[in-house]
Structures are given as C-alpha cells and as structure tokens.
Amino acid sequence: MVQIGLDIGGTKIVGAVFAPNGEKQAQRTQPTPSSYEDFLSACRTLSRELAEETKMTGPLGVCFPGGIDYQAGTAEVANIPYLNGKLVLRDLEKSLEREVRFQNDANCIALAESHDGAGQGARSVLGITLSTGVGSGYIVDGKVINGANGLAGEIGHLPLPFREPEDGPVVDCFCGQKGCIEKSICGGALSRLYAFMTGRQAKPEEIAALASTGDSGARAVLDRYYEVVAKAMIAALHSFDPEVIVVTGGLSNLSALFDEVPKRWGKYCVVKNPKTRFLKAAHGPLASLRGASLLWKEGM
Numbered sequence: 352m353v354q355i356g357l358d359i360g361g362t363k364i365v366g367a368v369f370a371p372n373g374e375k376q377a378q379r380t381q382p383t384p385s386s387y388e389d390f391l392s393a394c395r396t397l398s399r400e401l402a403e404e405t406k407m408t409g410p411l412g413v414c415f416p417g418g419i420d421y422q423a424g425t426a427e428v429a430n431i432p433y434l435n436g437k438l439v440l441r442d443l444e445k446s447l448e449r450e451v452r453f454q455n456d457a458n459c460i461a462l463a464e465s466h467d468g469a470g471q472g473a474r475s476v477l478g479i480t481l482s483t484g485v486g487s488g489y490i491v492d493g494k495v496i497n498g499a500n501g502l503a504g505e506i507g508h509l510p511l512p513f514r515e516p517e518d519g520p521v522v523d524c525f526c527g528q529k530g531c532i533e534k535s536i537c538g539g540a541l542s543r544l545y546a547f548m549t550g551r552q553a554k555p556e557e558i559a560a561l562a563s564t565g566d567s568g569a570r571a572v573l574d575r576y577y578e579v580v581a582k583a584m585i586a587a588l589h590s591f592d593p594e595v596i597v598v599t600g601g602l603s604n605l606s607a608l609f610d611e612v613p614k615r616w617g618k619y620c621v622v623k624n625p626k627t628r629f630l631k632a633a634h635g636p637l638a639s640l641r642g643a644s645l646l647w648k649e650g651m
C-alpha cells in the first residue's frame with residue numbers, strides 16, 4: 352500500500368505519496384491559506400491531485416507544527432492561529448473523504464527516523480529536533496508514544512539538569528518557566544553562550560565556521576555547548592532510556608556533536624557507560640512528511 356502524508360507549515364502545505372520502500376512517487380505544494388475554509392480546501396486539492404497522479408486510495412497522515420490534543424482532535428499552531436480550537440481532525444476527514452491520523456511534526460520526524468532512518472532496527476528511538484526550538488518525539492516498537500497529554504518524549508521544558516554558572520545565562524521560556532532545556536540548547540542558546548563567554552555576537556553557523564578555522568574562543572564555546580547538550584540528554588536517558596537518540600535540525604550540522612556528547616554524558620548518568628547511540632538524522636527536510644505518511648503503516 353502506498354503511503355500519503357501532508358505536512359502543514361506556516362507558509363506552505365506539502366503533500367507526498369511514498370512507496371512502502373520509502374521512494375517518493377509524487378509531491379505537490381500549496382501556499383498555506385489565510386482562512387480555515389481555504390485551508391481545508393487546499394488540503395482537499397492536494398489530496399485529490401496526489402490521488403489522481405498515483406491512483407492512491409486509502410487513509411492519510413497529517414503533521415502539524417504545534418501541540419495536538421489527540422483525544423479532542425484539535426491542534427494548536429502558533430503561526431496558523433485560525434486552526435486553534437477547530438475540530439481539525441474531523442473536518443479534514445469530512446473534507447478529504449478519507450480517514451485521517453495526525454501528529455505533531457517532531458513526532459513524525461522521530462517516526463521516520465525510527466522506520467527507515469538512523470534509528471532503523473532499534474526498538475526505542477527518541478527523535479530530537481534541535482534548531483530555533485527543541486522538539487522531540489518518542490517511538491517504541493515503531494509506534495508514536497503520545498501519553499495522556501501529548502507530552503511523552505518532550506524534554507524541552509524540563510529544567511536543564513546539573514546546571515553550573517559556566518553553562519550560560521538562565522533565560523525565560525514561553526512555557527512560563529526559566530532555564531528549560533529548550534532555552535539551554537537551542538540555536539539562540541548557543542549564540543547566548545557565545546556572547547556570555549566572548550562578549551561578541553554570532554549566529555550558530557558563524558560560531559561553527561569560526562571554530563573550524565581554529566578560533567579558540569569559538570572552540571571553547573562549542574566545547575561548553577556539548578557539555579550542556581550532554582546534561583540535557585541525561586533527562587532523556589533517565590526518563591526514556593532509548594536505544595537510540597536521533598538528532599535533526601540546524602544544530603545537528605555541528606560535526607563534533609555526535610562524538611562529544613556521548614563522551615561527556617556518562618559522568619551525569621547513574622550508569623557510567625550508557626549504551627544509547629547518539630546519531631545524526633538520516634532523513635533530510637522531508638522527514639516530517641515521510642513520518643506523516645507512515646501514520647497508517649500496518650500495525651499502527
């Protein structure tokens with residue numbers, strides 16, 4: 352059975368059909384409309400076009416970049432506010448005349464990595480998106496674990512464990528707390544750490560470029576950043592103990608991240624030599640779409 356997914360974004364909606372082996376058979380894009388009615392209609396158009404092109408039948412998976420209430424069938428998406436409070440799952444099923452499952456995008460990325468990405472073959476995979484924010488999803492035996500509140504695997508709003516003054520400024524988080532993991536390891540946190548340690552301003556990619564040319568200040572900042580990420584991963588190891596942690600997002604391009612973090616996390620862990628593998632994601636920008644398409648795979 353082919354697998355179809357829709358990826359809802361703030362500026363565009365992308366739909367694709369994949370063969371069971373992961374090969375993409377068709378892809379279509381629509382700009383994200385400005386009203387709920389037009390949103391449903393854009394999703395219907397994408398689904399119809401893809402169905403005509405590939406003779407696809409059957410249900411469809413959708414991923415949203417926000418919080419989902421799986422029991423109510425609603426999504427909270429900050430940059431598409433007209434979705435908030437709507438019975439989006441029911442309305443999509445009615446509009447598309449197909450059964451629909453939906454998930455948060457970080458969960459879809461984790462699912463894709465678990466199914467045919469870096470976590471393939473592992474029974475438990477925590478997928479972490481490390482970019483301007485921190486999203487994560489927890490997959491066990493090929494299934495997304497949502498939990499009672501859609502929070503399973505969401506380490507971003509736990510406090511950073513074992514924090515020391517050298518780990519950089521403690522800043523307010525949108526969740527209402529201070530010192531969350533998200534605000535300690537996201538791209539903005541790396542820039543804050545750089546400013547804190549050097550007195551200068553730089554974006555994460557500029558810090559990485561400086562470090563690669565041998566700049567001692569940038570190297571020291573990245574060294575500390577890897578220590579902070581190792582502390583953050585302890586929250587994941589002690590809560591979920593996954594066989595594999597897969598990292599995607601802009602900061603996964605820091606080439607030393609995948610050697611340096613596991614070198615450091617043992618000293619914060621009650622098990623001094625954790626077996627968890629810490630890996631760069633194998634899927635590129637289509638990971639969330641691939642994950643959405645897998646929401647109906649056999650056995651889920």
Ligand SMILES: [Zn+2]
Pocket residue numbers: 507508509524525526527528531533
């Ligand atoms: Zn927070």
